Amino acid sequence: MTTSLETVLIVLAAGAATGVIGAVLGTGGGVFLVPLLVLALGVPMHYAVATSIVTVIATSSAVASTNVERGTANMRLGMTLELGTTLGAIAGGLTAAWLAPRALEAVFAAVLLPTAYLMWKGRASESAIAEQNLPSDASNHGDGALPAAPHDGHAVGALGARYHDESEGGWVSYRVERLPAALGISFFAGNLSGLLGIGGGVFKVPALHLVCNVPMKAAAATSNFMIGVTAVASAVLYYGRGQIHPHITAAAVLGVLGGSAAGSIVNRYVGGRAVRRLFAALLVAVAAQMFFRTLRGAAP
Amino acid sequence: MKPEDDETHRLQRWVHRSLLAGLVLSGLLLALGLAAATRVSRPEDGQTPQPMRALVESAARGEGEALMTLGLLALMATPVIRVGVLAAGWSVEGELRFAAVAAAVLILLGASLFLGMG
Numbered sequence: 384m385t386t387s388l389e390t391v392l393i394v395l396a397a398g399a400a401t402g403v404i405g406a407v408l409g410t411g412g413g414v415f416l417v418p419l420l421v422l423a424l425g426v427p428m429h430y431a432v433a434t435s436i437v438t439v440i441a442t443s444s445a446v447a448s449t450n451v452e453r454g455t456a457n458m459r460l461g462m463t464l465e466l467g468t469t470l471g472a473i474a475g476g477l478t479a480a481w482l483a484p485r486a487l488e489a490v491f492a493a494v495l496l497p498t499a500y501l502m503w504k505g506r507a508s509e510s511a512i513a514e515q516n517l518p519s520d521a522s523n524h525g526d527g528a529l530p531a532a533p534h535d536g537h538a539v540g541a542l543g544a545r546y547h548d549e550s551e552g553g554w555v556s557y558r559v560e561r562l563p564a565a566l567g568i569s570f571f572a573g574n575l576s577g578l579l580g581i582g583g584g585v586f587k588v589p590a591l592h593l594v595c596n597v598p599m600k601a602a603a604a605t606s607n608f609m610i611g612v613t614a615v616a617s618a619v620l621y622y623g624r625g626q627i628h629p630h631i632t633a634a635a636v637l638g639v640l641g642g643s644a645a646g647s648i649v650n651r652y653v654g655g656r657a658v659r660r661l662f663a664a665l666l667v668a669v670a671a672q673m674f675f676r677t678l679r680g681a682a683p
Numbered sequence: 684m685k686p687e688d689d690e691t692h693r694l695q696r697w698v699h700r701s702l703l704a705g706l707v708l709s710g711l712l713l714a715l716g717l718a719a720a721t722r723v724s725r726p727e728d729g730q731t732p733q734p735m736r737a738l739v740e741s742a743a744r745g746e747g748e749a750l751m752t753l754g755l756l757a758l759m760a761t762p763v764i765r766v767g768v769l770a771a772g773w774s775v776e777g778e779l780r781f782a783a784v785a786a787a788v789l790i791l792l793g794a795s796l797f798l799g800m801g
Contacts, residue, residue, distance in 0.1 A: 388721050437755060441706065444761050448702035451695050458698070462769060462784050469791040477798065541780070611702075611762035612788065616795045618759050623799030625731050629751035630720060633713040636758065640710065 386630040393424060398438065398635040402642020403649055408662055411439050411582030411610065412639060414498055415662075417491060418669040422676075426631065428484035428491075433621035434632045435580030436614045438639040443582065443611035445640060450604035457544045457601055460559055461608040467569030468576070468583075468613040475577025476617030480624060482578075485677045491579050492673035498585050499666035502659055546601060560596045568594065569609070577617030582610040694772040701768050705761025712742075712754030720747025732800065763792055 397419045405412030413435040420431035450456040479487060539545060542559040559565075568590040572583035584606045591602035621627050733741075733752070741749030770785035 391717065391721060437758065440758055440762060441709075444702045444706050444758075444765075447765075448699045448706070451702070452699040454692075454695060458695075458769060459781050462766070462781060462788060465766075465788045466784065466791070469788055469795070473791065473795050473798065476795070612766060612792070615759050615762050616792055619792075619795045619799040621799075622732060622755075622759070623801075627755060629716070629748050629755065632755060633717045633751040636755075637710070637713055637717065640706075 386628070390424070391630055391634045394420070394631050394634040395638040397424065398638020399642035399645070400638075401438075402442070402639040402644075403646035404642075404662065405442065405639075406643045406646025407649055408502065408659055410502070411442055411584055412643075413439055413579075413581035414495060414585070414666060416635065416639070417580055418495075418673065420631075420635075421488070422669070422672060428487045429479065429621070429624075429626045430628055430631070432479065432487070432578075432580035433618070433626040434628065434635050436576070436618045436621065437627060437632050438635050439576070439580070439582045439614040440611050440618060441636045441640055442643055443607055443614065445643065447604075447608045447611060450607060453604075454544075454546045455601055455604035456608040457542070457559075457597070457605045458608065459544070460542045460595075460597070461605045463542065463562070464565055464569040464605075465609050465612050467566040468573030468609055469616045471570040471573025471575075472577035472613045472616035473620070475574040475579075476620035477577075478574075479578050479617075480620070485680060487578070488673045489677040492670040492677070494575060494579060494581070495666050495670035495673070499663040499670070501585050501589065502666065503663040544601065548598075548600060555598055555601070557596060557598055557601065561594050565591065565595045573613045573616070576610070576613050577620070582607075582614070584610060690776050694769065694776070697768050697772060698765055701764050702761060705757060705764060709754045709758035709761065712750050712757060716742075716747045716750030716752075716754055718747070719745055719750060722747075763789070766792070 398416065401412040401416040401419065404410075404415050416435045416438060417428075417431045420426040420434060421428055426434070447456060451458065482490070539556050540558045542562065543557050545554050545556040547553070548555045568587065572587045572590075575581060575586070576583045584603070587606040587609070588599075588602045591597045591606060592599050595602075597605065618627070733749075738749050738752055738756075742753050766785050766788050770782050770789060773779070773782035773785060
């Protein structure tokens with residue numbers, strides 16, 4: 384595989400575009416980057432998956448560093464669930480080696496459909512659930528200073544946590560429920576991550592929220608916290624097989640990091656249901672295109 | 684603020700710093716490598732992983748591909764170091780249950796490394 388300067392610049396731009404889209408839609412961007420690399424740039428499927436999985440490490444590390452400092456990422460819960468995601472990612476990374484590129488494309492296309500559905504539904508379903516949310520110690524101190532955390536250590540249990548929610552103006556406490564189910568879902572999400580190069584947050588966040596009763600903000604931050612370690616578990620396998628192409632991956636990582644930073648600014652001005660649904664429809668079109676390629680046997 | 688809150692915040696700061704340091708280091712290596720690789724056009728070595736010593740020597744000579752590969756390895760090491768920081772931090776805090784969980788995750792990552800490179 385050879386790489387020209389033109390290809391590097393195109394991958395850099397593609398990475399930036401997926402970074403912006405990811406930041407605006409609240410996804411890792413892998414579901415857009417892989418099809419872009421495969422369908423538009425002709426990068427072989429396994430190399431595209433490997434590139435995407437490395438960009439997932441970069442975005443996760445960048446976002447997690449902020450979320451951890453703010454205290455929204457639940458490190459104890461995240462680490463516990465990483466047992467499931469890491470095992471799943473290793474299984475996924477090993478399975479990918481046995482799958483032909485066209486089969487991998489078909490699996491990817493199949494996963495795009497529920498992803499598009501969840502993206503289409505978006506926050507409408509989240510807000511409906513948020514109303515039945517957990518006990519909140521919301522109390523606005525009004526002086527701009529962070530109020531002291533309430534000392535109800537026994538109430539949140541070993542895996543629960545509390546964080547200061549600026550939008551609610553107070554502390555939010557929660558207990559974690561149904562841990563075994565969450566571990567099972569984490570294994571599944573890790574498996575998809577290792578197999579397809581996506582973060583899997585689109586499945587993990589609703590699961591943490593709906594199954595474990597973790598508030599949406601903490602669920603998103605904790606999922607992101609876990610994704611980096613999950614991605615490393617399979618990235619090492621792709622690296623060992625020589626499927627991480629330095630030029631393409633470096634360009635994609637730098638593009639995605641720049642795009643994510645820009646996307647967080649763009650996010651203040653765009654977003655909302657129409658944009659989310661537009662990209663959900665785009666994902667369905669991409670899935671159809673990948674299915675079509677699989678049927679024709681045109682995968683590289 | 685209770686002592687355990689201080690300890691948690693200290694650990695959060697260390698995790699934040701380790702992730703940030705990994706990102707900055709890998710970002711610099713990737714940018715330098717990409718710039719070097721596009722400035723001097725060389726045939727690509729192929730994708731067989733090279734020994735670390737050869738990589739470092741090539742990177743020291745300013746070879747773009749080696750710099751990029753080191754950057755990618757630094758990026759992959761970043762979350763692993765984060766797990767190590769938490770394992771050590773929880774051990775110091777006496778939270779042995781979570782220290783053991785973090786150690787188990789490290790073992791799984793080691794197994795993955797063995798499967799990938801072994």
